[in-house]
Amino acid sequence: MPNVYNWQLGRDMGYPYEAEYPKRQFAFVFNTNRCIGCQTCTMACKSTWTFSKGQENMWWANVETKPYGGYPQHWDVKILKLLQQANPDAQTWTPGDASNPRQPYGTFDGKTVFEAAEKMLSPDSARVLGYLPKDEEWINPNIYEDNPSGKTGIKGQYDTSGTSLPEHKTWFFYLARICNHCQYPACVAACPRKAVYKRPEDGIVLVNQQECRGYRKCVEACPYKKTMYRGNTRISEKCVGCYPRVEGSDPESKGLPMETRCMAACIGQIRMQGTVLLNEDGTWAEDRNHPLYYLVHVAKVALPLYPQFGTEPNGYYIPPRWVPRPYLHQMFGPGVDAAIERYMYPDRELLAVLQLFRRSNRIIYRYKMEEGPKVYEGTLRGKPFEMYDDTVIAYGPNGEELFRTKIEEPIYVRPAVHQNSI
Ligand code: SF4
Ligand code: SF4
């Protein structure tokens, strides 16, 4: 198996194909602290791409309640268990120098889904460790995920012991998910017909509908379970990254890159999507004033989802600050503690970049800050804190200004005459 460099793991790893990288890569950041589980993103995708016969149980975008739920059910528990069986108690990390962009999370010493497959199975039988979910695991997304239960699991009886942040005994959070358009996609690795491919222009991963014969190897291999089988056409389908919007060819976009449907619809303003510049070795090229580069590589508040799977996912998450740390370490890797610390005590720049989320549907390529007056001085969670009403300006691909916004959001008071009207 060829060796490729996976910067999220801080090391080379085996992958069935030689490395090839797009110049720009589709990527996104989700702030889990803000997600309210409204499923608007889910429905935006559904009503755009998967509303036809045979796609009834297909949710390319989904939001699941952690730790109870998953779509398909228990997808992450199942793949973590398989990895544990393949490499018992050795899925561990060695800490490193967080300032090294080639190894910001240290080094992963365990086995990825590609490496574990080599150990568990004969080389010809499968290139990726995975499993095929049963039909019943796909058909009831979110069922019982938000039903409260007491300590003994009695329905309707609340656990009253947990009430205060940052961590308490009763906890959950919403995990919004789409395909991660991975750098080393397991779906691409597994397809015997090479029907799944990564676009050179933006790294979006697509299934060629003419080539696919419905073997479901991609469904079995994707550790995030983001390729899905369509029974009436007998081929597989997956999130297309809303590529007509991203490339600006959708009539709505008027020639300018536009964020995807699930991003643009987000009520909680948790989502930002863009395309990031890559170096020749697949690491992120320094692009200091790109908002995604800033969140992932400078502030380091956004972390990859299950980096240990080894696909180098391009979906990054700001972890929920109230959730027990061992759970988060498993889900987002060793960067969790520093990310939450930084998010809980944001500096001027982080506050400004967080204001860029969902002010526009246009893809942001660069931002600039203009300093404003001090508007608050006091303490935040016991630490001294100052806040400034800075302005942050977002620019598009050709340097054009997309919008500008401030730290203090304007307050609009509805005139008395409209008090009872909408
Ligand atoms: S998340 Fe799954 S379907 Fe999407 S690119 Fe990665 S391996 Fe493929
Ligand atoms: S990027 Fe587009 S296709 Fe993919 S989940 Fe979001 S809305 Fe659906």
Ligand code: SF4
């Ligand atoms: S639209 Fe946004 S806030 Fe609502 S569930 Fe989706 S990601 Fe969460």
